[in-house]
Amino acid sequence: MDTKKITVDPSIFKAYDIRGVYGQNLTDDTAYAIGRAAAQYLNVPTIAVGRDMRLSSPQLKENLIRGITDQGVDVVDLDLVTTDALYFAVGKFNYPAGVMITASHNPGKYNGMKFCRAEAYPISFETGLSDMRDLAVSGNFATPEKKGTVTRRDIIDDYVKHVLSFIDVQKIKPLKIVVDAGNGMAGLIVPRVFKHLPCELVPLYFELDGNFPNHPASPIEPENMVDCQKKVRETHADMGVAFDGDADRMFPVDEHGDLIDGSQVTLMVANSLLKKHPGSTILHNIIVSKGVPELVAKLGGKSGVTRVGHSFIKAEMRKQDAIFGGEHSGHFYFRDNWFADSGLIAFLIMLELVSEENKPFSELIKPLDHYYRSGEINTTVKDTQAKLQQVEEHFSKGAKSVNKLDGLTVDFGDWWFNVRPSNTEPLLRLNVEANSKELMEQKRDEVLEVIRS
Numbered sequence: 001m002d003t004k005k006i007t008v009d010p011s012i013f014k015a016y017d018i019r020g021v022y023g024q025n026l027t028d029d030t031a032y033a034i035g036r037a038a039a040q041y042l043n044v045p046t047i048a049v050g051r052d053m054r055l056s057s058p059q060l061k062e063n064l065i066r067g068i069t070d071q072g073v074d075v076v077d078l079d080l081v082t083t084d085a086l087y088f089a090v091g092k093f094n095y096p097a098g099v100m101i102t103a104s105h106n107p108g109k110y111n112g113m114k115f116c117r118a119e120a121y122p123i124s125f126e127t128g129l130s131d132m133r134d135l136a137v138s139g140n141f142a143t144p145e146k147k148g149t150v151t152r153r154d155i156i157d158d159y160v161k162h163v164l165s166f167i168d169v170q171k172i173k174p175l176k177i178v179v180d181a182g183n184g185m186a187g188l189i190v191p192r193v194f195k196h197l198p199c200e201l202v203p204l205y206f207e208l209d210g211n212f213p214n215h216p217a218s219p220i221e222p223e224n225m226v227d228c229q230k231k232v233r234e235t236h237a238d239m240g241v242a243f244d245g246d247a248d249r250m251f252p253v254d255e256h257g258d259l260i261d262g263s264q265v266t267l268m269v270a271n272s273l274l275k276k277h278p279g280s281t282i283l284h285n286i287i288v289s290k291g292v293p294e295l296v297a298k299l300g301g302k303s304g305v306t307r308v309g310h311s312f313i314k315a316e317m318r319k320q321d322a323i324f325g326g327e328h329s330g331h332f333y334f335r336d337n338w339f340a341d342s343g344l345i346a347f348l349i350m351l352e353l354v355s356e357e358n359k360p361f362s363e364l365i366k367p368l369d370h371y372y373r374s375g376e377i378n379t380t381v382k383d384t385q386a387k388l389q390q391v392e393e394h395f396s397k398g399a400k401s402v403n404k405l406d407g408l409t410v411d412f413g414d415w416w417f418n419v420r421p422s423n424t425e426p427l428l429r430l431n432v433e434a435n436s437k438e439l440m441e442q443k444r445d446e447v448l449e450v451i452r453s
Contacts, residue, residue: 005139006033012112013133015125015423016311019103019112022056026111028063030136034113035067037135040142041128042117044096046074048089050081051101052185052246053208056111060101064113065150072144077152080208082185082247084342085159087120091338092158094118102246105218108210120338124311160192166334167348172197173355178240178253180204180228182217186243189344199351202235204228217245220330222259229257238354239361241347249330250343252350254361261375263289266326267368269349273324274299280323283316285309286406287328287418287431289371307406308420314339328376328431372440374432379451381428384421387451388428391419394450415443419451 006029012020018034020026039047047068051057065075078089083100090098096118103110115123115132123129135141177199181187187206194201204227205214215224219242232240232253240253252260270282270292281302284292296303306316306325310333313325317339325333332346333339354361381387388408395410395417396402403409407420407429415434422429428451434440 006030008033008133008136010133010137013125013129016122016309017112017114018129019106019110021109022054022060022111023109026060028059031060031063032067032070033136033139034132035064036071036141037067037132038097038099038115039068039071039073039148041132041135042073042097044073046076046095046097048076048078048086048093048095048098049101050078050083050086050089050098052083053080053183053188053210054101054103054108054111054245055210057101057210060111064099064101069148069150070144071141072146072148074148075150077150078155079152080185080188081155081159082189082344083114084248084337084340084344085155085189086114087116087338087340087342088159088162089153089155090116090118091120091340092162093155100246104246105216105220105244105249107216108212120340122311122314127311156189156192160189160196162337163193163342163344163348164196166336166345167352169196171352171355172199173358174198174200175238175351175354176200176202176235177351178202178204178228178231178235178237179206180219180225180231180240180242181206181247182219182224182242182245183207183209183212183214184217184243184245184247186247186344189247190243193344193348197351202231202237204231212245217243219244219249219251225251225253225259229253229259233257239350243343244330248341248343250347251330252347252361254365256362258362260361260365261373262326262328262330263292263373264365264369265330265332265346265350266292267295268353268364269324269326269332269346270296270301271299271368272349272353274301277323281320283313283320283322283325283333285313285327286403286409287376288326289369289373289433290416291369291371292326295368305405309423310341371433371435372437374430374440374444377430377444377448378422378427379430379448380426381451382426384426384428388419388421391447391450395447415439417443417447419447
């Protein structure tokens with residue numbers, strides 16, 4: 001057992017996870033200390049551990065596991081998995097806790113860890129990460145009676161069976177689908193899923209490579225979607241989809257190669273699930289299109305709004321027993337997936353919709369989406385709170401409603417905007433939606449002028 005004092009940088013403990021630069025503020029020693037801290041704080045007999053394909057992930061996993069077992073806790077080593085597959089394993093096999101080693105969509109030099117409790121319940125800074133940080137920094141670990149053991153488990157086949165259970169595989173048509181894995185974890189999972197589908201898979205960058213030689217595995221940035229769009233047009237595919245590095249988020253492309261945003265995915269999935277499960281509750285964060293609550297009401301469901309961020313939406317979904325939750329950022333949550341997010345499940349539901357309706361992807365979205373959105377626009381400001389106040393003073397006069405659930409949401413009926421501060425940087429994030437493209441662009445520029453003045 002390693003008893004030397006390890007220096008742990010407290011700044012790597014973020015709002016929802018641990019994130020740092022490998023070899024700088026996140027080292028093998030740090031991983032060991034975090035392993036011991038997690039084992040002691042969680043106080044459970046077993047922890048499941050998974051990792052992504054980043055170059056530093058094998059070493060971090062090894063040292064994290066060493067820390068956990070030195071603290072007397074057993075480990076189930078899942079090795080290479082997606083983040084949503086780790087959540088699945090914790091829920092399905094009743095593990096009392098889980099850790100995923102990943103830095104999601106960040107560049108290759110980064111790495112990190114996401115933690116959850118039993119039933120895939122997320123651990124955020126408020127619900128345990130801060131305590132783990134304090135323990136890891138102090139190094140005050142109790143002496144365990146025995147060392148923990150390590151067992152290996154391959155859960156991929158079980159996970160594939162689980163995601164396919166959300167659709168009727170018999171209904172899937174032989175569609176041509178482009179999938180851009182961005183050299184991330186989707187490259188491992190997607191071929192195993194497509195084995196059970198009659199579709200033609202057109203793979204892009206399926207080789208697991210933590211150097212990300214083709215483009216960053218961050219499809220929320222439009223420039224990282226270009227290859228997927230191009231391939232859809234070149235191959236005349238029925239649709240395309242790109243996943244982020246740990247493959248828990250997905251971003252689709254229609255048959256013309258045009259981008260489909262998170263609000264449109266939320267509309268499509270809500271439409272599908274409410275037809276199968278009438279009267280269900282659907283949640284969405286405050287930035288998702290107004291069209292979502294309108295559609296849910298039209299279909300006889302119940303809708304609710306939450307703050308941005310997975311720990312808020314998951315907690316609220318449990319409280320309201322919501323069947324589905326959607327975020328503008330490509331996170332889609334499912335009650336029957338332990339309320340955890342899965343881009344893969346959302347993708348399969350869309351695939352089923354396109355197959356059933358026998359219409360092009362773009363034609364399915366048209367009747368559901370009547371609004372025009374700006375997308376998220378970030379602006380660096382000196383003082384986020386002072387700027388928010390200035391924006392409120394400028395725009396709240398004459399507004400139909402002003403809401404402060406998450407930043408500032410001001411609604412004028414034919415257009416609305418939300419502006420909210422970033423959790424981690426001196427940034428304001430703006431989203432505008434309106435009844436027409438012209439109005440959206442005009443109002444977007446007006447709000448930006450105040451933010452940037």
